[in-house]
Amino acid sequence: MGLFGIDLAEIVELGTQVAGTGALRAGEAIADDVFEMVVGIAMLVYELDPH
Amino acid sequence: MSTPDLADALEDRAALVASRAASRRFAEQHRLGAAWRWADTALVGLETADAEQVARRATLLLEDSAWVRALLAPMMRALDGDRWFEPPWRVQRDGPRLGAVIYEHPALTITGTLLTHIPGAAPTARLVVPGRLSVVRYQRGSGRVLLWRTEAAGPDFAAASAPPIVPIGAVALRDGLVRRIDGRTHAQAIEGAERDLVMLTATIHAGAAPFAREYDRASGKLLRVATLDHAAARAQLLLGFLRAAGRTEAAPAFAAATEAPAYFLRWAAMREWLALDARAALPRLRAMTEDANAEVRQAARTMLPTVEAMLECRD
Secondary structure, eight states, rough: OOOOOGGGGGSSHHHHHHHHSSOOOOOOSSHHHHHHHHHHHHHHHHHOOOO | OOOOHHEEEEEEEEHHHHHHHHHHHHHHTTSSSHHHHHHHHHTTOOTTTOOHHHHHHHHHHOOOOHHHHHHHHHHHHHHHOOOOOSSOOOOEEEEEEEEEEEEETTTEEEEEEEOOTTTTTOSEEEEEEEESSSEEEEOOOOOEEEEEEOOOOTTTTOOGGGOOEEEEEEEEEOTEEEEOOOOOOOOEEEEEESSSSSHHHEOOTTOSSEEEEEEETOOOEEEEEOOOOOHHHHHHHHHHHHHHHHHHGGGHHHHHHHOOSSSHHHHHHHHHHHHHHHHHHHHHHHHHHTTHHHHHHHHHHHHHHHHHHHHHHOO
16 A cells, blocks of 8 residues: 555635735734745755755 | 935945944844833733733823834934934835834734825725734824724634625824724725825734635625634645655644644645545544534545545555
């Protein structure tokens, strides 16, 4: 039994599509969430392969 | 500044170095200043208070024009005397809107906004219900703020059954006006301004709605939903990355996320897990057919027979 993954396009999504934080800008708060997320991903990539 | 002026200024290295040093000194002193300490004192003990308590204190703070002057004046003077001065603020420019975080506290964030007056600008077609209670001081105010209202969004908010947003009136703006807007249920748009607007907005952290929502102004219909749960949004992104990187050993992380409080994260995690390793995800998929959220239940019940059949074919 090998590894088997289903194509994401074949997996149903919820009726309510929820975007990430910062996707809607109301102009009231300064959101640098996207920056924080990019940093989070960069750290994870580094931890997986420090070399 | 014209291009030749800019070129001359950039060549004056000594002036740039001096300006940078002055900006650094200012930043170091900024949070030790009287206005910052006054706000810290006014908000003491409110770190875990509810939104109403924080809003009352924020209103008192923003109604105090002497405090507002004390907060802004040193920076205005510094900017006036040095065109290269860099205020110690996070700044964001978005079309005619220039905003900066000017005070931060665990209970609230105060941002300053300059909204450039553009005569004849088209009224906004979309309305945002940002999801947080805020108190606004219109330091320079003109025109009026139009208001709309909709129902609060709970943790199980479903787009399909979302009620529309409806107009509820307008409030005339003037210099120094301080008013509260409950962004958990209300949207606003400023129209009819005769000059640039300058606003100070205290955004209250406590009691935030789970979602920000965007509506179509003309029809009042819901257009988009975005989470205000930073941790859930980050987890969703990182799980997508783990799936793309083929990290099957991260199964415990996928499993944990399928039991997260945020319903959209539970299903997002299951989608990523099914795409990575459907066999490992199957037991949790079965359990999710009885999920507390109706949309998650429906999605799991739709996928379960398909996944079982696919795996059976491969065994």
